[in-house]
Amino acid sequence: MVSAIVTGATGITGSAIVHHLLKDPSYSKIYSFSRSNPGYQDPKIQHVTLDLQGSAKEMARTLQGVSAEYVYFCAYLVPNDPAELSRVNAELLSNFIEALELTGAIRNIKRFILTCGFKQYGVHIGQAKQPLLETDPLLENQAGGVSWPPIFYYDQQRILAQAAQKGAWEWVATLPEDVLGYARGNFMNEATSIGLYCAVSKVLPGSELPFPGSKANYFTFNCWTSANLHAQFCLWAAVTPGAGNQIFNVMNGDTESFQNLWPRLAARFGCRIPDPMFPNGGVRDTKGFGDYESSTIRFPNKPPLKAVAAELGLSADPTMENSPTLFLQVDPEKWAKRHDVNDAWAQLRQKYQLDQHAWDKATWDFLVMTMGRDWSCVGSMSKARKLGWTGYADTWDELEETLQILEREKVLPPLDQLKRDF
Known part of the structure; x- marks a missing residue:
């Protein structure tokens, strides 16, 4: 023992x-x-x-x-x-x-x-x-x-x-x-911020669920x-x-993308997928989705890809000198400060006795990064697999389970009631 x-x-x-x-x-x-x-x-x-x-x-x-x-x-x-x-x-x-x-x-x-x-x-x-x-x-x-x-x-x-x-x-x-997971009183979790964004969007007029990030991010591949x-x-x-x-x-062992996850989130919360999702054609400018504020954030460094540019034959590629940029057509941090958004949250909080700390401590800045980038984040599990690791989890299932826990813990409204009441 x-x-x-x-x-x-x-x-x-x-x-x-x-x-x-x-x-x-x-x-x-x-x-x-x-x-x-x-x-x-x-x-x-x-x-x-x-x-x-x-x-x-x-x-x-x-x-x-x-x-x-x-x-x-x-x-x-x-x-x-x-x-x-x-x-x-x-x-x-x-x-x-x-x-x-x-x-x-x-x-x-x-x-x-x-x-x-x-x-x-x-x-x-x-x-x-x-x-x-x-x-x-x-x-x-x-x-x-x-x-x-x-x-x-x-x-x-x-x-x-x-x-x-x-x-x-x-x-x-x-x-x-x-x-993706839950710990009581700890809201440094992508699922918490995504769930709050979806639940509040359900209450806002039209129940639209615009993807906050860039068009490029919508189609990148990622691991959770x-x-x-x-x-x-x-x-x-x-x-x-x-x-x-x-x-x-x-990682879980699968590869996912918001082009797959976002429509499933919309369906889960009873929201409507906007069409077009990217009214500006995905062009990075200062215009947001509808009247939402967008953000463009430029980093002062070169892309990490430059560290291996020579071995990839990309030393002379001009993109290696470009500063990485985040673009959000709906900046989550700015969105969470809007009066209409906070009124919608207050309505949910009062109706379903939700935890105000979840809203106050939600990591909107984390969504800025995970949804604003235009690069994929896919890792290999081969090293662990070769040693005998066989663990696997389906990312959507894990996200769904985390959202269900957040409902039970009064962070998110009960789904059935939310869809019936709004």
């Missing part, structure tokens, strides 16, 4: 890992770490209130007597400045590892699983080579002759690898993409990751021979 530590246990990935550890009979003890108590009711779980922003010595005092063979590190902070993002999250991890060294718990670790993401490939700053492979070059050290914005996963992986080598234990880093599938992968990677000291893409 073994034990586990889960940091960020109130987050979407962390809480999913806790739930799957509870189902695994080989685990006899689970330590859940977070700043607030998630309220797990199970004798196998011991919650530890821990502020990872504290010093190693402060954390060590809290962690006296805590020890586990497997660590699942899902905590991170999101300051706006990229340099600060790297510094803060590197310190979170390094101080936590040092705290385990101070208590002596580090000697019992077998594998340490770190949750990262597709920012590993720079998909948040432009088009990268497709499909995304774990062996793709890092966007640093003047890769492709370009100075790149800092990506904090790189620092974390180096810290982890060095500590593992020193302590004679192993590490694994996972790279999920656009995670179920929080439950990611949790299953983490437990698999913790014990699978040959998985140690490796980085793995973790």
